[in-house]
Amino acid sequence: MNSKKRYILLTPGPTPVPEPVLRKLSEPVLHHRTKEFGAVFKEVVEGLRYVFRTKGTVLLQTGSGTSAMEAAVANLLSPGEETLVASAGAFGNRWTKILKAYGLSAIHVEEEWGRPVDPERLEKALDGLGAKCGELKAVFLTHTDTSTGTACDVAALTRVVRKRTDAVVVVDAISGLGGQPLETDDWDLDVVVSASQKGLMNAPGLAFASASARAWKAIEKARLPRFYWDWRTYRSSLPENEIPYTPSVSLVAAQAAALRLIREEGIENVWVRTRHLAEYTRNALGALGLALFSKAPCDVLTAALLPKETDGQALVRTLLEKHNVSIAGGQEKLKGRIVRVSHMGAIRQEDVDEGLAALRKELAAAPAVR
């Protein structure tokens, strides 16, 4: 990195953390069993309910976003139960990996990368199960899969599930929450998981999960092992405004500041601003001659295909080393083939402009794949 230049963070998390939030991180650490910290935590819970659009429970656990995904599996299910995963990229597939780690099998409706899960395909998959459909205990979805830059119609997919089974609907909204519309209550989502370092404009290290009344029924019955993230313990600490074990006090205080910024702007306005920046970026990438990767691009991240002869991994390294621009490359089968520019949280048009100016320069000079 070039230490004389501004650092432009355009990756899908961590995203730039606004000054007032960073300042909170460096305040002296409060003890977590005090009224003062309880008040901060209460404000965070209220702010999260505002962003999740729910009147239900929202829990906070110390950990990366993936820890909330695993917590959802461990809290909702018992050995031998049937599940379904409908995925549209690498993050969607993570649900199947977690379920497998717990010895659970999942029916996997996997969309071609770059396409959103088609509600009709989900419908057919469920109907094809016959009587087994009624036995499904959980369906796992992804709001926006940043590996491909694709948004799924979670509302429509949930309606398809509801018509056919009593399974709980679990949504990974780690990258999408606070970036593009998500309505936990209106869409009747049972568990929505997210994290601090994307749309929620905080440093990484906190994970969040909402749980509906239907989810709590499943949680009470679930028999998979869990202790640290046993959500029953978290719920029972809520009336005292406490988080079990020693929480990441500084990150919680910073999250309160970030949520205040979101509430001041208004969540609907954040959605509109993010959508506009996404449209702007899509156009700008098009002007660079790059095609969009996704057929249903999300608002929080744009993925663009690189020319066949470009070594995408070298390009991403050069952008960071020469220009201090952190843009993400592709993952797994897309390694080296795409660039991904994020529009989450506090990312502004001037950041995208600077990032794409560097990209334009280096694309012309990019080494070919060896």
Place this chain on the structure above:
Amino acid sequence: MNSKKRYILLTPGPTPVPEPVLRKLSEPVLHHRTKEFGAVFKEVVEGLRYVFRTKGTVLLQTGSGTSAMEAAVANLLSPGEETLVASAGAFGNRWTKILKAYGLSAIHVEEEWGRPVDPERLEKALDGLGAKCGELKAVFLTHTDTSTGTACDVAALTRVVRKRTDAVVVVDAISGLGGQPLETDDWDLDVVVSASQKGLMNAPGLAFASASARAWKAIEKARLPRFYWDWRTYRSSLPENEIPYTPSVSLVAAQAAALRLIREEGIENVWVRTRHLAEYTRNALGALGLALFSKAPCDVLTAALLPKETDGQALVRTLLEKHNVSIAGGQEKLKGRIVRVSHMGAIRQEDVDEGLAALRKELAAAPAVR
């Protein structure tokens, strides 16, 4: 709290975070898949190996200390395996709770609160098992149990285990590490778990674990479910200086700064300073007429019995509200009966002086138990 006074944090975690560490927390967030972050993480791993006194692996996971305790259980064991817990307080008992959550039974050698686990008692317990002793897969110990302010002789207890079984020895050193002597390699400890917010002088939110060659053999065979904290994934990311999933970047950068302070002072000097502060505090509490609670007081925290007529919970609240002094009360069966003053990390004699001056004042005025 009284916002005009300095906040004196004398609790057993979080502990005061030094200025250079706090400053690191408020620096712009780096992306976690960069050479720059890799270099910071590498420095943290080296610093942790220095503090753990090990040439073996030390892993870092985003979570509270309890997450590393649970990770130890999930990574080392398989369903149906035999374990033993030797505990001397509430934190030691947490091992049995985690094991139970995973459906494992534990032989429980429970010492009276205030006494350390007696190696002879452990010896008898193991010998009493007969042939079953050889089947033990793991023995769980606690270095310092802050619920009672007691230090266990982990080296002696481990020798007792080694003579009788091949079980891995797992040590909770969350509160003791970086405060009083602990020799991972010399004492032949297989897994030592700790966290960022005590002797390691960082904000809470990171957990650490060392693993010996014997531990890695157990980890490879273990079949309990785990994904987010599957240590095999963490180990395979180490050569790239990467942490799986999105780590708490800011806390990792701050941890590097805190470990630098420890290395500059020298870990042996930190141990001596902490021991001196413990001796000083014991004397000062004695001068207040309070008896020590523990028969084997640890160096990182002093627990003192309150007069029978004192309402300890009200006292602790008053200290915070009137004096901005955070001192811990008792937990579980010691609720309201003791105060606990910590000497960890960056706590200095003047903090203890101010805290005890407030305690002296309020002890005289303390309301009686209702």
